[in-house]
Amino acid sequence: MPLYYCVAERKPCVRWVDKYFKDCLCNLRDDLSFGFGLVSLVCWGVADIPQIITNYQTKSSHSVSLAFLLTWVAGDVLNLTGCLLEPATLPTQYYTALLYTTSTVVLLLQSVYYDYFYTWWKCGKVIVNQAGEEESYKKPLNPKLADSGVPIPSASPKATPRREFYYTSARSMARSDAPPFRKYMRVARSGPSTVPVDSDSSSEDESAPVTSKNSVTTSQPRPIPRSVGYGAFLATSLNLPFGSKGLTQVVYMGITGRKLLQEHSVERSVYGQWLGWLMAAIYMGGPLPQIWLNIKRGSVEGLNPLIFVFALTANVTYVASILVRTTEWDKIKANMPWLLDAVVGVALDLFIILQYIYYRHLRTMTRSGDE
Numbered sequence: 001m002p003l004y005y006c007v008a009e010r011k012p013c014v015r016w017v018d019k020y021f022k023d024c025l026c027n028l029r030d031d032l033s034f035g036f037g038l039v040s041l042v043c044w045g046v047a048d049i050p051q052i053i054t055n056y057q058t059k060s061s062h063s064v065s066l067a068f069l070l071t072w073v074a075g076d077v078l079n080l081t082g083c084l085l086e087p088a089t090l091p092t093q094y095y096t097a098l099l100y101t102t103s104t105v106v107l108l109l110q111s112v113y114y115d116y117f118y119t120w121w122k123c124g125k126v127i128v129n130q131a132g133e134e135e136s137y138k139k140p141l142n143p144k145l146a147d148s149g150v151p152i153p154s155a156s157p158k159a160t161p162r163r164e165f166y167y168t169s170a171r172s173m174a175r176s177d178a179p180p181f182r183k184y185m186r187v188a189r190s191g192p193s194t195v196p197v198d199s200d201s202s203s204e205d206e207s208a209p210v211t212s213k214n215s216v217t218t219s220q221p222r223p224i225p226r227s228v229g230y231g232a233f234l235a236t237s238l239n240l241p242f243g244s245k246g247l248t249q250v251v252y253m254g255i256t257g258r259k260l261l262q263e264h265s266v267e268r269s270v271y272g273q274w275l276g277w278l279m280a281a282i283y284m285g286g287p288l289p290q291i292w293l294n295i296k297r298g299s300v301e302g303l304n305p306l307i308f309v310f311a312l313t314a315n316v317t318y319v320a321s322i323l324v325r326t327t328e329w330d331k332i333k334a335n336m337p338w339l340l341d342a343v344v345g346v347a348l349d350l351f352i353i354l355q356y357i358y359y360r361h362l363r364t365m366t367r368s369g370d371e
């Protein structure tokens with residue numbers, strides 16, 4: 001027995017769509033709209049995968065802006081809740097949101113891992129190796145002759161603790177190829193090795209206390225790493241639904257009672273609208289940090305263009321799925337935040353793809369032409 005029946009068309013809804021998506025397809029328009037919705041769902045479902053693979057291969061994610069991923073995740077949480085509360089949204093919109101939230105959270109966690117934990121871990125290894133090298137460097141080649149050297153008067157460590165530290169580090173640094181403290185963080189954040197580290201004029205970096213080239217200021221308070229800020233932001237965003245077992249409830253409601261939830265209150269739709277507009281505002285600003293990062297690095301190295309090709313296709317089919325279903329102003333009006341965000345999303349995705357073509361091909365061509 002079908003759960004729903006198309007009254008206008010006097011026929012039952014398509015069974016599997018009804019069963020799994022709680023959506024009723026009555027006519028060709030509905031079929032087309034659902035088809036577009038599915039394409040959008042699949043595209044968003046796979047969009048992040050190429051970048052996840054690229055990060056894995058390069059063991060780095062410095063080409064992806066963390067701010068960009070964070071705005072996506074923040075927008076996704078609002079999107080999910082907004083879809084639950086606003087009846088004008090389609091079931092495919094809700095499932096799409098569920099899918100890309102998951103994949104973007106995976107990409108975000110991977111990026112944080114490679115840019116911070118992996119780099120720290122690797123750098124820690126380098127320092128340990130250096131310490132080992134230093135020990136062997138201090139050992140005299142011929143232990144017997146060691147005693148016959150002219151003794152260097154050693155200053156009391158209490159009297160000049162800083163100077164001693166200075167001598168030690170200067171000596172080891174002079175012999176070492178390892179970047180000074182915090183340098184490796186800059187490389188990870190600001191781009192590939194093609195950008196000279198010292199010319200990196202990241203405004204965020206400028207705000208950090210600069211360690212003078214000639215001295216080591218040990219008494220300076222250490223700046224809080226940006227990762228901590230991101231971490232706190234992420235934790236807060238994720239905590240919102242988790243706080244009241246919300247995420248599990250959100251998923252559960254989506255599968256069983258999205259319709260029920262939407263039907264039972266007009267007030268909820270108002271909240272849905274507010275969440276929708278907030279989501280649109282956040283999403284529309286999302287790609288800007290990525291665009292800026294590409295300009296700052298003057299390169300798109302490490303960035304997989306497929307993420308934006310899929311996003312563009314997904315946004316286009318998303319708009320189509322809404323507009324093909326109905327042209328009734330009431331429905332379109334209620335869906336306005338989602339429509340507007342997807343249309344702006346198309347423009348921004350296109351911009352990033354053009355940036356990619358420019359940095360990858362056009363600039364390389366003009367450079368090789370100059371030579």
Ligand SMILES: NC(=[NH2+])NCCC[C@H](N)C(=O)O
Pocket residue numbers: 044047072073076100101104283284286287311315341342345346
């Ligand atoms: N985590 C995601 N992939 N979120 C999707 C963001 C969708 C939004 N329309 C945009 O293109 O920016």
